[in-house]
Every structure is written in structure tokens, then in C-alpha cells.
Amino acid sequence: MEHGKVKVGLIQTSVTEDRTLNIKKTVEKAREAIFLGAKIICLQELYRTQYFPQWLDRDVSDLAETIPGESTEVFSALAREHQVVIIVPIFEKDQSLCYNSIAVIDADGKILCKYRKVHLPQDPLFYEKSYFQAGHEFHICKTRYARVAVLICYDQWFPEAARIVTLQGADIIFYPTAIGWIKDAEPEEGDWLEAWQTIQRGHAIANGVHVVAVNRVGIEDDLIFWGSSFICDPFGRIIAKASDKKEEVIVAELDLSRNDLVREGWGFLKNRRPDIYEFLLNPRCV
Amino acid sequence: MEHGKVKVGLIQTSVTEDRTLNIKKTVEKAREAIFLGAKIICLQELYRTQYFPQWLDRDVSDLAETIPGESTEVFSALAREHQVVIIVPIFEKDQSLCYNSIAVIDADGKILCKYRKVHLPQDPLFYEKSYFQAGHEFHICKTRYARVAVLICYDQWFPEAARIVTLQGADIIFYPTAIGWIKDAEPEEGDWLEAWQTIQRGHAIANGVHVVAVNRVGIEDDLIFWGSSFICDPFGRIIAKASDKKEEVIVAELDLSRNDLVREGWGFLKNRRPDIYEFLLNPRCV
Numbered sequence: 324m325e326h327g328k329v330k331v332g333l334i335q336t337s338v339t340e341d342r343t344l345n346i347k348k349t350v351e352k353a354r355e356a357i358f359l360g361a362k363i364i365c366l367q368e369l370y371r372t373q374y375f376p377q378w379l380d381r382d383v384s385d386l387a388e389t390i391p392g393e394s395t396e397v398f399s400a401l402a403r404e405h406q407v408v409i410i411v412p413i414f415e416k417d418q419s420l421c422y423n424s425i426a427v428i429d430a431d432g433k434i435l436c437k438y439r440k441v442h443l444p445q446d447p448l449f450y451e452k453s454y455f456q457a458g459h460e461f462h463i464c465k466t467r468y469a470r471v472a473v474l475i476c477y478d479q480w481f482p483e484a485a486r487i488v489t490l491q492g493a494d495i496i497f498y499p500t501a502i503g504w505i506k507d508a509e510p511e512e513g514d515w516l517e518a519w520q521t522i523q524r525g526h527a528i529a530n531g532v533h534v535v536a537v538n539r540v541g542i543e544d545d546l547i548f549w550g551s552s553f554i555c556d557p558f559g560r561i562i563a564k565a566s567d568k569k570e571e572v573i574v575a576e577l578d579l580s581r582n583d584l585v586r587e588g589w590g591f592l593k594n595r596r597p598d599i600y601e602f603l604l605n606p607r608c609v
Numbered sequence: 610m611e612h613g614k615v616k617v618g619l620i621q622t623s624v625t626e627d628r629t630l631n632i633k634k635t636v637e638k639a640r641e642a643i644f645l646g647a648k649i650i651c652l653q654e655l656y657r658t659q660y661f662p663q664w665l666d667r668d669v670s671d672l673a674e675t676i677p678g679e680s681t682e683v684f685s686a687l688a689r690e691h692q693v694v695i696i697v698p699i700f701e702k703d704q705s706l707c708y709n710s711i712a713v714i715d716a717d718g719k720i721l722c723k724y725r726k727v728h729l730p731q732d733p734l735f736y737e738k739s740y741f742q743a744g745h746e747f748h749i750c751k752t753r754y755a756r757v758a759v760l761i762c763y764d765q766w767f768p769e770a771a772r773i774v775t776l777q778g779a780d781i782i783f784y785p786t787a788i789g790w791i792k793d794a795e796p797e798e799g800d801w802l803e804a805w806q807t808i809q810r811g812h813a814i815a816n817g818v819h820v821v822a823v824n825r826v827g828i829e830d831d832l833i834f835w836g837s838s839f840i841c842d843p844f845g846r847i848i849a850k851a852s853d854k855k856e857e858v859i860v861a862e863l864d865l866s867r868n869d870l871v872r873e874g875w876g877f878l879k880n881r882r883p884d885i886y887e888f889l890l891n892p893r894c895v
Contacts, residue, residue, distance in 0.1 A: 442880050459885055480877050482768035482815050487888045490895060512871050513844035518814050521845050525811025528804050529768050558799035559807050585798050586895065591766050593894040594728050599745055602773045603889050608879040609776060609872065 326494065326579040329468045332361025333573040335552045335565045337541030338373050342386070345371050346397060352572050353398070357405045359574040362430075362468045365410040367539045367552075368476050368499040369423065372414055374539070376455075377448040377546055387416035390426050390437055403432025408466040410473055412499045415439070423455045423475055425499065430467040438462065440475040441484065448505055448545055451477070463493045469579060476500040479519070479536065483603065485526035489592070493532055494579050498523065500538040503548035516549050516567075524559035531557045531586035533577050540568055557585040612780065612865040615754045618647025619859040621838045621851045623827030624659050628672070631657050632683060638858050639684070643691045645860040648716075648754045651696040653825045653838075654762050654785040655709065658700060660825070662741075663734040663832055673702035676712050676723055689718025694752040696759055698785045701725070709741045709761055711785065716753040724748065726761040727770065734791055734831055737763070749779045755865060762786040765805070765822065769889065771812035775878070779818055780865050784809065786824040789834035802835050802853075810845035817843045817872035819863050826854055843871040 334352045338345050349370055356364050369375075371394060372386050388394060390413055398409045408430050415424035423440040439458025443451040461484060463472045472488030472495070479485075479498045488496060502519060504510075520536075527534040533556060540550035552565040554575050565571040586592055620638045624631055635656055642650050655661075657680060658672045674680060676699055684695045694716050701710035709726040725744025729737040747770060749758045758774030758781070765771075765784045774782060788805060790796075806822075813820040819842060826836035838851040840861050851857040872878055 441882055441885065444876060444880065446874070446876065457882075461885070461888070477880070480815060480875065481881065482772060482811075483881065483886050483889060486768060487886065490888055490891050490893050492895065512867070512874055513842070513846050517846075518844050521807060522811045522814045525768075525808045525815075528808045529766060529811075556799065558804050560799050560803075581798070588732075588798055589766065590730060590732065594730065594763070595767065595769065595894070596727055596743075597890045597892050599727065599747070600769050600773065600889055602747065602776055603769060603886055604883045605776050606883050607776050608881070609778065 326583055328576050328578050330360045330362050330574055330576045331535055331554065332356030332359065332364040333535060333537045333552045333565065334364065334366050335537060335540060335550050335571045336367065337570055338539055338543065340373060342371050346394065350397060350401060353401060353409065355572045356574050357407055361407065361574045363408040363466065363471065365497045365499060365535060365537045366412055367537045368412045368501040369414055370412050373543045374501045374546060376451045377544060379450050379453060383454065387414045387421050389417065390415055390424065391434060395426050395428065395434055399428050399432040402428045402430060406430045408468055410497055410499065412475065420456045421454060422458060423451065425473045425475060427464045427466065427473060435466060436462065436464040438473050440478060442477045442481055444477045461487045461491065463488055463491045469494050471495045471497060473497045473499065476502060479523050482526060482529065485530055489530035489532055494582055495533045495535060495577065496526065498536045500536055501548060502538055503546045506545045506547060516551060520553065524555050527555045527557050528559040529591060531582045531592065533557060533579065533582065540570060557582045612869055614862055614864050616646045616648050616860055616862045617821055617840065618642030618645065618650040619821060619823045619838045619851065620650065620652050621823060621826060621836050621857045622653065623856055624825055624829065626659060628657050632680065636683060636687060639687060639695065641858045642860050643693055647693065647860045649694040649752065649757065651783045651785060651821060651823045652698055653823045654698045654787040655700055656698050659829045660787045660832060662737045663830060665736050665739060669740065673700045673707050675703065676701055676710065677720060681712050681714065681720055685714050685718040688714045688716060692716045694754055696783055696785065698761065706742045707740060708744060709737065711759045711761060713750045713752065713759060721752060722748065722750040724759050726764060728763045728767055730763045747773045747777065749774055749777045755780050757781045757783060759783045759785065762788060765809050768812060768815065771816055775816035775818055780868055781819045781821060781863065782812065784822045786822055787834065788824055789832045792831045792833060802837060806839065810841050813841045813843050814845040815877060817868045817878065819843055819865065819868065826856060843868045
């Protein structure tokens, strides 16, 4: 695939308890991104519901949907109408099991691929293992406009995930996200937002890929989502960044030929030493 | 090993053509670090010679030394005298082969372990493959004061290396380095120094380790070494940083219990998925 230019759109919103309202607002904002020229649009993690994993043992079975299902139907129509790619995070139900998933809809409106979140946190206010089965596979999607990988939120802290999708051929890694501050808590370990941004910029540099993070805003019970959705280039430079409080649509042009510039100039991919990386498969947790 | 506090010392110097002068100056600065309370002292990459890999096809055979050899003898004596650990980068000759190596001298003055640089660049002004054989093994050193890993310069761009030594038990990763700007060149891909710092801060965050980078200063022919040696904590926060032009000795106290704080709070190590990381061993270079 030629490494040309492509406009991406990020939809950063707040989320209410009303799922119909959430989908309506998200469609409106996606239309805004399309109007601004976006060809690949990414919604935030679990875009249609509040971040329910902050509550333990809540019955959320009626919030889940199938793929294909209601969300993919709505966004497939939009994708087809405007010939755009849309990355749609979905609280997925498959038989009796649930996943934190993504459907990637290609510019012809068809579901091109699906990814189920691989790394799941289980921490205070982020009890994802209580709600989701883990996915077991990384892959990339060859969309009409670019080869993209979609990883989800907590995946963004794992260099392994970014590296694997790069080796599989990704030019852009999207990270739909739901992350924020905890109300009335002073984090002992340091600045969460800064660390969140830094590690993702690091993935961009290590892999010579563009990174796009899309996070929600607003306060939901004990969580204050920090927005700050951003795009960085393959040398970790922030190209665009959203506010930490407001809903926002960001559209920016990526020059994917910059991936080649970094990869050829610095040789990080060609100088890897997979012959001595076996320890990475070690289950040891330290 | 208890995760307590430990003072580390970084020696950032300029390097002349006179190898005797270089070693003398480095010993003086190491004494300064010892005086300031450092228990683990790290010298910069190839501390004793100018960065000769910028020149192709130079005869450097008389610059190489063995391990043990002249450098380890000098620093072993210093280590023993003051009961400190010293990390000594050495242009190593072993039989007819040369390596870009490190000897770690423990506080009793004995050589505790040796590491040979695994990832070698071969780019304009960094022709390392013309001078060094690559190493084939990662490991950590259980020194008297901390479990440390030493990786060397270009290794710092590879998340795999940082992850492997973390899984092996490292609490601090040291990166002796020789990196700088190229004279009269405007880097197309962006800010090298910023990317260099960012990716290493990313390793600290991903792995819950302290990271210590030690770089040289001064102009050597076409390279302007940017110094900026730094220490960051396991959440990527810069604790101490040296100038980009001046020789400097930095001594700072690390609180290794912060490693546990980040590791327990965020669970990046326990939530890895080595069962599906096999693709990392893929030799594909993209």
C-alpha cells in the first residue's frame, strides 16, 4: 500500500445513561468529522454506555449488543453513505459471553474486522475482568485508506501489543479509551495523564507508526474522564490534542510517508533481535 | 531483595583523543560522585575513547582492551576502596573479536558480570557493525545495592530489551550512551533528543523500573553529543537531568519501593499476555 496522506477524525464526547441519546450524539459528531474531511473516524471505547466497569456486580446484560448489531448497522450506513472508515467500539455479546470489542467498518459499509480487547485491568474502578472475556488475537485491518490496528485502552500500556500490530503491518494504531482521574484521590505514583501520553508516544517512536488515542470526557460517578485525545506522529510529536473537559471533534491529516522516514532513518524494525527475544514469552509476572 | 533507597551517580564528560587523560578525568569524577554518596556509579558508553564508530574503516585495534584489563583494574580498585558498584563501558577485545561491552564491578571490587551490546546501529556516523560483534544475551546483575540491568545506547530504542531485563528482575536499567546531533544537519523526522528521552521514559512506565541514561558531551568531528543524562522514576518522571553541553556529575537517590507502587497499582507485569506474544519472535522487519 502506498504511504500517502489520510485525514483521521476523533470523536471525544461525554456519555449519559441514555444509550439512544449517546448514539445520536456520536453520529452527529461523526458527520461533523466527515464534513471536515475525515476518512477514518474513531469513536471512544464503549462509546454507547457509561463506563460501567467502575461498578462491581452491576447487571449490564441489556447494554450489550452483537456484531453485527444496532451500532454496526447505524455506522455501516454512515460509512457507506460517505465512503469513510469508522472504528466502532462495542460492548459485545456473543452467545453467553461478553467482550470489550471493536468493529472496523470499511468505506463500503461492510464490517471488515473485529478485535476483542486482549489486556484487561482489574483494579478499583476498572473492574473489567468482572464484565469481559479477554480476546486472544491481534490483527490489523487493511481498510480502503490505510492499514490500521485498533487496540483498546489498557492495551496501550503494553509495548508488546504495539510491536505485534506493527510487525503485522499497521501504519496507524488507534486506541479507543476510557481513562480518567479518580474523584478526591491524589495518585501516589505520579501524573497519570502524563504517563498515559508518554507511553503511547513511546510506542509511536519504537515502531515508526502514527498513534491515535480517543478518550471520553465528563464525570461519571467516581471517575473524571480526562479527554485529551491526541494524535502523534511516528517520532512521538503531538500533531493534535483535544481538551481535557470538553466534547470535541478533531480532524487532522497524517502523512504516512513519515513512518518510512523514521523506520529507514533509525532502523528499529530491521535491527530487532527476535532470535534472542524468547524471554518475552515467559509467563513470569515479577 | 528489599526495595529500599539507593544513591546512583552519573558521570557525563567530554572525551579527548588522550586515553590516559580520559581515564584520569573519569576517575576524578567518580571520586566526586562517591564523595556525594553515590553507591552505584555509571560511566558513559565507550568512556575511554572518542566515538570512533562515526568514522568508517579506521584502525582502532590499539584502543580495545580485555575484560579484565586496564579499565576494570582501575575501577575495581576504586570500587573496593569505597565499597561502591561501578558500571564500566569498555571497547572489548576478546581473542580476535571486538564488542561494545560493559563490566559491572561489585562493591567488593570484583567483576560481577559483563554485557555485550545486542542491538547495533549501522547508519551514517554510527557505523557500529563495522567495529563490533553483537552480543547474544540479556541478563541482570545482583549487585550489593540493587538488581541492575545495563543496556547500551541503541538498545534504548527497543522495548523488548527493557522488558526482558525487567522480567529477569531488574530494578534499575542503566543506559550508557553516546548520542548527539549531526553537525549542520536538520533532522527531518523531528526532535531526536525529545524522542530519545520519551522512549526511555516509556520503558520506565511500562516496566515499573527506574531508568538511568548516561551520555557524553562535547563535539567530536561531525557529532555534537548532547549530554542530557537523566534519571527517571518508574512512572517516567524525570528526577534529575544534566546539561546538554557541560561535563557533570549527578548524584540522586532512588526510592526503589516506587517500582512496587507502580507495578502493584497498574498491574502491567501481571496482566501481560505472553500466551499470545509469539509474533514478537517473528524475524519480519516490515
